[in-house]
Amino acid sequence: MKRVKYEADVEPEALAVFREGVLDWYRTHGRDLPWRKTRDPYHILVSEIMLHQTTVTTVEPVYREFLARFPTIQALAQASLADVKAITDPLGYKVRGRWLWEIAQEVVRRYDGVVPDRLDDLLALPGIGRYTAGAILSFAYGQDAPILDTNVKRLLGRYFRLEYRTTRAEILHQLWALAEAVIPPGQAADFNQGLMDMGAMVCTARRPSCTICPLWAYCGVHHDEADRAAEEPWQYRVRPRA
């Protein structure tokens, strides 16, 4: 049984099951979310910033209100910061209003109003880290870019069961390598969405639904050994509540 090293080398069978399982499950059980009906980079950007550490149900109404008020990135750039914050502040993490506002100005001035489609350009914008950049590149531009949010960390960490005796930074490095390696070429958009839905709806933080999980056969953590997996190195733990 080969373990995951720094560069993701995974068993071909486990990888194939993982890819097909995630894609199939997403197509039949995936959530119907407003930001999945569009490929507009501006809309994707707004949703992703709002979704930082914030639940889908909380974001949905604010997302709609925000786009109704600022339909284009030009409209956002011309608005007052106070008007922007009035909509986004109730979400918490109040800096995100300023981030969106500053991003809009920068994109309009430097990129002619077009959200960049290159990783380095995206990372240079305020509030856009590697996750958000990957989300924009895959969801809006269809590139095979990896994402690693709390859902994907948990799903990958459990399924591929990384080596435990290592530092947090190394684990993160391994997870990013995995997130990139598992992408079925040309299908990152659907696949990445599927990863997050699986993490949010099946491979949940507490009491994961292993019995209905399409990945169960090759998963590194079966539900009946959840106790032994109580030490999850990427931060979260399986808690089989009595």
Added chain:
DNA sequence: AACACGGGGCG
């Protein structure tokens, strides 16, 4: 490698 940021939902 930690810590701050934050309101809301759930058991």
Added chain:
DNA sequence: CGCCCAGTGTT
């Protein structure tokens, strides 16, 4: 009441 939520910037 504690844990968790489509993370990022700062120290």
